Amino acid sequence: MTRFNAFNLLKNALTGHKNWTEQWPDSQPKAEYDVVIVGAGGHGLGTAYYLATQHGITNIAVIDKGWLGGGNTGRNTTIIRSNYLYDESARLFDHALDLWQNLSQELNYNVMYSNRGVLMLAHNVHDVQSFKRHVHSNRLNGVDNRWLTPEECKEFCPPINIAKNARYPVMGGALQERAGTARHDAVAWGYARGAAMRGVDIIQNCAVTAIRRNADGSVAGVETAKGFIKAKKVAVSAAGHTSVVMDSAGVRLPLESYPLQALVSEPVKPVFPCVVMSNAVHAYCSQSDKGELVIGSGTDQYTSYSQRGGLPLIEHTIAAISEVFPIFNRMRMLRKWGGIVDNTPDRSPIVGKTPVPGLFVNCGWGTGGFKATPGAAHTFAWTVAKDEPHPINAPFTLERFRTGRLIDEAAAAAVAH
Amino acid sequence: MLLIHCPYCSETLPEVEFTYAGEAHIVRPETPSAQSDADWEGFLFLRSNVRGPHYERWRHLHGCGRYFNAVRDTVSDKFLTTYKAGEPRPDLSTLTVTQK
Numbered sequence: 001m002t003r004f005n006a007f008n009l010l011k012n013a014l015t016g017h018k019n020w021t022e023q024w025p026d027s028q029p030k031a032e033y034d035v036v037i038v039g040a041g042g043h044g045l046g047t048a049y050y051l052a053t054q055h056g057i058t059n060i061a062v063i064d065k066g067w068l069g070g071g072n073t074g075r076n077t078t079i080i081r082s083n084y085l086y087d088e089s090a091r092l093f094d095h096a097l098d099l100w101q102n103l104s105q106e107l108n109y110n111v112m113y114s115n116r117g118v119l120m121l122a123h124n125v126h127d128v129q130s131f132k133r134h135v136h137s138n139r140l141n142g143v144d145n146r147w148l149t150p151e152e153c154k155e156f157c158p159p160i161n162i163a164k165n166a167r168y169p170v171m172g173g174a175l176q177e178r179a180g181t182a183r184h185d186a187v188a189w190g191y192a193r194g195a196a197m198r199g200v201d202i203i204q205n206c207a208v209t210a211i212r213r214n215a216d217g218s219v220a221g222v223e224t225a226k227g228f229i230k231a232k233k234v235a236v237s238a239a240g241h242t243s244v245v246m247d248s249a250g251v252r253l254p255l256e257s258y259p260l261q262a263l264v265s266e267p268v269k270p271v272f273p274c275v276v277m278s279n280a281v282h283a284y285c286s287q288s289d290k291g292e293l294v295i296g297s298g299t300d301q302y303t304s305y306s307q308r309g310g311l312p313l314i315e316h317t318i319a320a321i322s323e324v325f326p327i328f329n330r331m332r333m334l335r336k337w338g339g340i341v342d343n344t345p346d347r348s349p350i351v352g353k354t355p356v357p358g359l360f361v362n363c364g365w366g367t368g369g370f371k372a373t374p375g376a377a378h379t380f381a382w383t384v385a386k387d388e389p390h391p392i393n394a395p396f397t398l399e400r401f402r403t404g405r406l407i408d409e410a411a412a413a414a415v416a417h
Numbered sequence: 418m419l420l421i422h423c424p425y426c427s428e429t430l431p432e433v434e435f436t437y438a439g440e441a442h443i444v445r446p447e448t449p450s451a452q453s454d455a456d457w458e459g460f461l462f463l464r465s466n467v468r469g470p471h472y473e474r475w476r477h478l479h480g481c482g483r484y485f486n487a488v489r490d491t492v493s494d495k496f497l498t499t500y501k502a503g504e505p506r507p508d509l510s511t512l513t514v515t516q517k
Contacts, residue, residue, distance in 0.1 A: 243466040254462035301437040345462045402458040
C-alpha cells in the first residue's frame, strides 16, 4: 500500500493517477483467527487497528454483512464532542477527543477532523441551569466547556436567531471549542487501511449468522455466510444488530434498537461556522465541507431495524431548524436516511467482557457512537487483548444493570447526541 | 408515516396521534420483595429487541388516550395486528400483514 505524502502525490500526478495501489485487499476468510471482530464500522476497524499496533495481535478478521463503514459509521452527522456530565463518561469521551487530535497523522489518512466548536443552545431556565451544571462539571474534569451569553452565541454563530420574541428564545449556550466534526467515511477507511497494512483481513458482504460456543461454554467461533470461522476470541461491534448477534451466543443485552434519522440540504457557500445543538427542540445542525447543511434529530419513538424512520420526526426537526435559524427556512433538502442505533436504559455504552469466556462486546452507543470511535476502539482493543477492563472503560460493564451502578446520562446530560 | 389501527376507536389513524410504550406482555412481579437482582435486571432492562414480529404497546394519546397492544414487523415496520390490552398474545402463525 502506498504511503500518502507530498512526494507520492506528485509522482502519481505526473503519471495521471493511474498507479495508485488498492487501499486494502478484498480478503476471503481463513479457517481460523486469533480474534474475529463482528462489524466493520469505525469501532470494529479501529479495534483491529489498535490490536495490531498496540498489542501485536495481527491474526484478525473484521467481518461485516455489508460493506465497511456502511452502517452507522456512514450514517451519522459526524459530530465530535466530550461535554458529558458524569466523570466516567467525561473520561471516556475526552479520551476519544484526545485521540482525534492527531488521528490523521497517526493513520496517514486525512479524517478531516475540524475543531470548529460545538455550541449547545439553552432555550429556557431549566436548560440554563442544566447546561451551567454541565460546564462546571466539565471544567472540574478538565474538559473544555464554557458559557456564552445570547450575544456571544450570535457572534460565534451569526445565523442563530436571538430575538427576544422568537419561538425558541436563546438564553445562552455552552460552547466546547475543542469539539467539532470529522469525515465519517474517512475514519472507517483510515482504520481499515491501517489495519490491513498490518495483516488484518477485512471480509465484507459476509453476514455473521451465529456465534458458536464450545462444550465448556467458551467461544468457539462464528458461523457466517461463507462458512464457520474458528476464533480464540470474538469481539462484537455490531451497533443496532448487536443484540441479534449476541442472542445466538445466549447472551441477552439491555439494548433496544431505534431508527435515528439525518438529512442534508443542497450545498451552499460557507455560512455556518460551527456545530449547533438544541436539545430542547431536538435539532442539530452543521455545514459540511461540501456545503450541505447536515441536520439530525432524536430517534423515532418505536424500535425498528428498517434503516428508514418516519417523516413526522423530520418535519418536527425541520420546523425547529427553521425557527432557530430563520435564514434556512427556504433551504431545499436533498436526501434523508436512517441508521439503527442500540440504546441502553442509561444511555451509556457497554464496553467489555461478557459472561461467555472469549466473547467481548462494544455496544450500546446509542445515538452518540461516532464521536467516541478512537477512544472506544482503543480501550476495547486493550480489553480484548488482555482479557481485562481498561481503566477508562471499566465502569461501562454489562453487570451494572444488575448491580444498579448505572451511568445515567439519559436523565441529566445532553440528550440529543 | 405509520398508520395505526386503534382497537378501541376502531379507526386507522396516523402515527402522530399515538405514542409508543415499549415491549408488551411484561408483567410486574407479584411479590417484588422476593425478586433477586437478576430478576429485577430482567424485568427492568432486558427486552427481546426482536428483528421481526414484535409484541409492543401503543397509546392513542391524541384520541381515546387508552393503551393497547400491537404486533409489528420491525424490519418492514408494518403492523400485523392490534388488540386490546389484557387480551392474550395472538398466535404469530395466524397473522398476515394487513397494511399495504
